[in-house]
Amino acid sequence: MYGMLLESIQHFVQLKYGEDLWLDILEKAGAKHTVFNTRQIYPDDLMTKLAAELAVHTCETVDSVMQYFGKCFVRFFSNLGYGYTIKATGRYFCDFLQSVDNIHMHMRFTYPKMLSPSMYLTHVDPHGVVLVYRSTRKGFTHYFMGQLFQIAEELYETTLDIRVLESSNNIPGTRSVMVKFRIDFDNRKYMLKHSNMKTPVGRELPPVSCKVLLRLFPFGVVMNKDMCILGVGEKLFHAWGNSTSILEKHVTEIFKLRRPKGISFTSGNIMNLHSVMFELELIRSTKSSDVKQTEVQTSSKLDRQGSQGARNILLKGQMRYIDDIKAIIFLCSPLINSLDELLSMGIYLNDLNPHGLGRELVLAGWHHCGRLEMMFEKAEQRSEELEQSYDLLDRWKNKSDELLYSMIPQSVADRLRAGASPLSTCESFESISVLFCELCDFNYSTIEGAMDIVSSMNAVYSCFDSLMDKFNVYKVETVGRVYMAASGAPDRTDSHAINIADVSLQLISQVRSMILSSGIDIQIRIGIHSGPAVAGVVGIKVPRYCFFGDTVNTASRMQTTSQPGKIHISAETKALLPENRYAIESRGPVLVKVRKYYTNILLLKMMNVRLIK
Structure with missing residues (x-):
């Protein structure tokens, strides 16, 4: 189907239900396009798929939605001026x-x-x-x-x-x-x-000779009730070819019924459908070599222009039963789109009905054909450019989303896009777990050494980033050699301590693997603490999702007092971890500087944790 049918649906569905719903049903219907071109061909089943998806959203039947689509099409083409064509019929x-x-x-x-x-x-x-x-x-x-x-x-x-x-x-x-x-x-x-x-005209008129009718309609056909051909116009006889007689043959041997569709070619049906326009395809004789040569030369161009074929002729007209001669006459004229088709069919302008507008239409079409083709080519070029622009827009939108989600959690970013103020993203969390990981044992004294360190840090941090989403952990930031992550915010979860413990063990394992495989001489030390915190979006130029509170400070102290290759956790985190899943060793009393309301030195009982397996 042409895109104009789908354009009408898009316009009125967006107008009535909104663009978000339209994009949703497009995606669920498997549509490959979000914009439809008027003259482009699309799959026939796309409209029924769209109707099925819209019916699910509106709780209506598919039949009622399809009926609504039909009304939309009439309203759409009426706005384009096609309503005048219908009214003029x-x-x-x-x-x-x-x-x-x-x-x-x-x-x-x-x-x-x-x-x-x-x-x-x-x-x-x-x-x-x-x-x-x-x-x-x-x-x-x-x-x-x-x-x-x-x-x-x-x-x-x-x-x-x-x-x-x-x-x-x-x-x-x-x-x-x-x-x-x-x-x-x-x-x-x-x-x-x-x-x-x-109503009678007042006096009887003399009958008209069939010869006169066939001169007026040089492509006309006269048939009896048995549908055998009694006579044809002169031009149709030449188009068929003099080598084979066309008379006394059954009409189905000479013609193929194109329209109306699905009916049998009988006199009864023709008499009942006298007001219907018929379209017959003349099955041309193949013995005309000059016509056949012309067909070969122009077949590719005709196929591109949508021609009905180079060998056969389409005749369009009405079937009328004339009681005076007890016969059916097909008053018709050839259906021709351009001069190229005219020559390929082996007929000429003076063969067309002199009293009709066939000649004028063909010549007018020839004059405007070049201009129309140029306009169509420009329209197609603009359509392709528009499609490319939309594809490019989608790619850049995906890149911007990736960049935004790297700075702000997706759930928070979506709230900001919906119109929420940055201040509304600030929330308090009763319990989260915070992880600090530091890359240690770095020694460099030259620029080359610094570049090696940066390259190693990039490899390690990239590996760390790939693990965060697997364990439902949010990467907060990296500051120099320190990597910060949290679980339980902004997406609340009761297993935040388990998530942090699992990902920290994976970090230790991945670093050991990198040392063995690539020879990178890096050690990490990890600190974890659990407790309440406040989180929200901070900043305008480069916004970040930041965490505040003693839990963050204490987790940082856990990391600074940890040992290379070890995971240092607090007693609060240990209390949230399930028994028999991790091997936890007591480290004894450790002096840790913690800032609460004032600077104080507290004595905490810390542990190192490792996986039982």
Whole structure:
């Protein structure tokens, strides 16, 4: 389907439900695009997937959502001016229903790859009509109903009552969907106009000769009730080829019925569908070498422009039963998009109906073709540039998110993005665990030695960073040779002491592995303390998520009084660790300087911890 159908959905869903919901259903529907181009082709099932996801959010049925999508499309193209085209088809709503196929045929010049459905009326009365809808797409029945509701209400000020009389999703021998509707509405004015048109003119007119009709319509066809060809126009006879007789053959041997879709080519159906536009494809004779050579030269260009093929000719017109000759006549003209197609079909401008506008349309299309192609190319180029800009925007957005989350926890950053003030991020936590890790035994006296130390610190810190998320630990900052981390804030958890203990053991293990593998001569000493703290975003130019309180100070003292290769914990942290999981050794009394309300020297009982395994 063309992108204009999806554009209409995007516009009105965003208008009614908001952009966040639209982006959410796009993601869940598996859409690869967030912006749709009017003339780009997209998968047919994308709309039904979007309807299913929107139905989940709105607690409605998929059918009602598809009907809403159909109404959105009518409102959307009315804003683009296509509503005037529909209104111009006829004075009454029934006129529009009889002209829908003609509208689709005209739109095919603008949208050459459009797979439009086929619609025709089988019964008309003062209270409504019976309409047959055929399409190659499944799941669009209620979408079509929504379009009818909106067109009748918006353009014809008419209310409809639509019922499904018959439905078939798998027609034998085809991939089509057929639905027969009964559409009830006030159709009395149309019926009155139709009855007035049947009023006699006052005197009998002499019959018109078939030869005259076939001269007026040089591509016309006359058939009897058995659908055998009685006569054809001169130009059609030349287009078929003089080598094989076209007369007395069954019509299906010469033509393929393109529209209306899904009906059998019988006289009964043709008489019932006299107001429907027919489209037949002439199966050309292959013995015309000059035509075949022209086809080979232009086939690639025709395929690119959406042509129906270089060998066969499409004829569009109406089928009429003439009682005077007891025969059916197909009054038609070739369906031609450009001069290239005209030559490839082996016909010329003077072959077209002289009384119609076929010649003028072909020439006008040729004059404007170059300009339109240039405009389309520019539009496609701008569309591609827009797509690239959106991709680049997404990549830079991801990079900015990574940078932001490296300074501020994601949960806090999302609150700030939602409009919360930085002061509101300041919270008090009853119990968290704080880890300080220092890289020690560094000796350097030259610039080269300092560069080696920086390189080693970068390798160690990168390894540490990769471990934090695995143990639900937040890296606070690095200051020189000291690495600080915390658990229990900003995401509260009761196992913060276990998380810190596990990650600290992994830090010791990773450093030992790096010493063995790369020969880096680095030792670390770790200090851990648990207790209450306050945390929040501090700063404007380079905001950071910082921790405050005695717990942070004490954890720092644990690190400064620790020994290389050891993990120094306080009694508060030991009390939060489960028994029989870690081997904890008492270190005895240690003098630790702790600043509480004033500087004091406290005597704490400290421990070194190691894993039992």
